[in-house]
Amino acid sequence: MWSRVRGWGGAAGGSCRLAARLLAGPASGREVAGVARLQGRPHSKIQKLFSTSSLLSTEKDESTASKDSTTEAATKSREGTAETPKQKLLDLIGNMKVEVSYRKKLQELKTREIKNQATNKLEGPDSEGGMLQKTTEDTQRSRPLNPELVAAASAVASSLPLDKKQTESELIAQLRRHEETTDKQKKGGTINIRNVISEMAVKRQSPAQRGVRLSSRISLELDEDGQRIKLGRFSPQSSDSRRSLKVGRRLNIFAKASTETKDALKTVSSPTIWDLEFAKEVAAVTAQPPRNGFEEMIQWTKEGILWEFPIDNEAGMEDDAEFHEHIFLEKHLEDFPKQGPIRHFMELVICGLSKNPYLSVKQKIEHIEWFQKYFEEKKEYLQEI
Amino acid sequence: MAAAALGWALRAARQVLPSPCTRQVRGYYVDWRMLRDVKRRKLAYEYADERLRINAIRKNTILPKELQEVADKEIADLPRDSCPTRIRNRCILTSRPRGVKRRWRLSRIVFRHFADHAQMSGIQRAMW
Numbered sequence: 001m002w003s004r005v006r007g008w009g010g011a012a013g014g015s016c017r018l019a020a021r022l023l024a025g026p027a028s029g030r031e032v033a034g035v036a037r038l039q040g041r042p043h044s045k046i047q048k049l050f051s052t053s054s055l056l057s058t059e060k061d062e063s064t065a066s067k068d069s070t071t072e073a074a075t076k077s078r079e080g081t082a083e084t085p086k087q088k089l090l091d092l093i094g095n096m097k098v099e100v101s102y103r104k105k106l107q108e109l110k111t112r113e114i115k116n117q118a119t120n121k122l123e124g125p126d127s128e129g130g131m132l133q134k135t136t137e138d139t140q141r142s143r144p145l146n147p148e149l150v151a152a153a154s155a156v157a158s159s160l161p162l163d164k165k166q167t168e169s170e171l172i173a174q175l176r177r178h179e180e181t182t183d184k185q186k187k188g189g190t191i192n193i194r195n196v197i198s199e200m201a202v203k204r205q206s207p208a209q210r211g212v213r214l215s216s217r218i219s220l221e222l223d224e225d226g227q228r229i230k231l232g233r234f235s236p237q238s239s240d241s242r243r244s245l246k247v248g249r250r251l252n253i254f255a256k257a258s259t260e261t262k263d264a265l266k267t268v269s270s271p272t273i274w275d276l277e278f279a280k281e282v283a284a285v286t287a288q289p290p291r292n293g294f295e296e297m298i299q300w301t302k303e304g305i306l307w308e309f310p311i312d313n314e315a316g317m318e319d320d321a322e323f324h325e326h327i328f329l330e331k332h333l334e335d336f337p338k339q340g341p342i343r344h345f346m347e348l349v350i351c352g353l354s355k356n357p358y359l360s361v362k363q364k365i366e367h368i369e370w371f372q373k374y375f376e377e378k379k380e381y382l383q384e385i
Numbered sequence: 386m387a388a389a390a391l392g393w394a395l396r397a398a399r400q401v402l403p404s405p406c407t408r409q410v411r412g413y414y415v416d417w418r419m420l421r422d423v424k425r426r427k428l429a430y431e432y433a434d435e436r437l438r439i440n441a442i443r444k445n446t447i448l449p450k451e452l453q454e455v456a457d458k459e460i461a462d463l464p465r466d467s468c469p470t471r472i473r474n475r476c477i478l479t480s481r482p483r484g485v486k487r488r489w490r491l492s493r494i495v496f497r498h499f500a501d502h503a504q505m506s507g508i509q510r511a512m513w
Contacts (some may be wrong), residue, residue, distance in 0.1 A: 145424075207397070341448050342447065342448070345445065345447050367438070371438065374438070378452060378455065381451070381452075381455065382449075382452065
């Protein structure tokens with residue numbers, strides 16, 4: 001298996017055929033080397049973890065499943081192991097789809113199981129698949145406790161040697177709590193640790209990625225050209241990028257970082273003295289003295305000491321106004337009285353401004369406004385006269 | 386014009402430059418009189434517009450005299466150093482108030498010194 005993977009890695013030259021090879025490689029490996037070995041290894045650990053609880057679940061299917069979260073995971077793993085031939089096909093299609101399709105398969109299996117067992121109805125909403133798709137199971141779940149569940153609880157209570165009524169009431173209380181949590185989960189309020197576990201499970205069960213990762217670690221062979229095979233590097237990146245960070249459902253583990261914007265605002269508003277000093281230091285270090293006259297001239301031009309050649313007569317002057325805005329300034333005289341010495345005076349001012357090529361339109365308007373303000377202030381004084 | 390030119394020539398008397406330049410930078414003005422001259426130039430630049438406008442009202446035959454008297458008082462209230470007539474074109478290297486050639490902003494002694502050492506571009510001893 002190793003040799004095969006290596007050979008495949010060595011032969012590949014172009015990255016364009018990476019994807020095809022990735023899909024083809026593990027598939028071929030699987031077909032030839034034997035399914036059980038490849039599939040068995042990643043599954044064995046999970047099976048070891050969940051082996052005892054799976055036994056439990058087979059025994060106390062009816063009521064204790066509500067108490068143990070592991071049993072639900074165990075059922076999932078059982079469904080997972082049953083699916084491995086299907087999963088192979090899914091891997092072939094694409095890892096991106098595995099997650100979704102795996103959940104679809106889960107859903108289908110669950111619908112089948114629900115028909116067989118009453119308690120699987122509980123697990124249906126608990127699994128993350130319920131969040132994605134609303135199948136007929138959802139409609140079967142009712143807000144008040146299922147009479148079948150209650151019957152199951154009473155049956156368990158009767159089987160146990162302890163006080164029947166007490167156990168029955170406790171079990172029913174547990175069921176009720178469970179229903180509440182399922183409702184919460186449906187709304188998406190509580191953090192679903194099971195989601196995390198299931199997510200992890202799905203990833204571990206993909207042998208294609210594992211094979212690729214292992215091959216990447218070991219294959220440091222050189223190509224015929226003497227360049228290191230980059231497939232080993234590319235493949236884990238591509239496999240990770242296929243399952244990139246933003247793809248998939250949010251697990252809602254961390255609260256959204258809304259404080260980031262606040263911090264950014266804070267830092268912007270208060271640049272400390274140390275920040276300024278640091279900035280100055282950095283500038284001093286990076287600003288090397290000019291090596292020759294050309295660099296000196298460049299520096300001077302940047303600083304504004306040297307003009308830019310060919311000389312631009314309008315350098316620094318950014319007056320985008322048309323000529324009529326410079327000359328016809330009577331429209332700014334609307335606030336002044338129509339008659340009288342002030343009007344006469346202002347008309348002279350405007351005549352002078354219209355002939356002034358050195359001021360911008362803004363400056364001229366400011367000039368006129370200053371006079372307006374000044375005469376406003378002196379109005380009371382003027383009326384006394 | 387002179388104010389801006391002097392301000393450009395004498396950079397950063399009391400401030401640190403925002404951009405570090407590797408040229409020689411004077412840390413101080415030549416003497417206190419030069420410093421006072423620099424202050425007067427700065428103020429004159431600040432109040433230049435206001436002074437112009439108030440003077441336009443004062444030097445007027447159209448507006449009533451009362452208004453002009455008020456303007457007189459106003460301009461007298463402005464800081465004394467804002468007056469451009471108080472600026473003296475001193476030599477930028479020695480701060481000499483007299484014998485300063487406007488084109489080079491240097492006193493005659495410094496000018497002669499540099500010209501004799503061929504450090505003034507285009508200056509030659511006259512001989513005819």
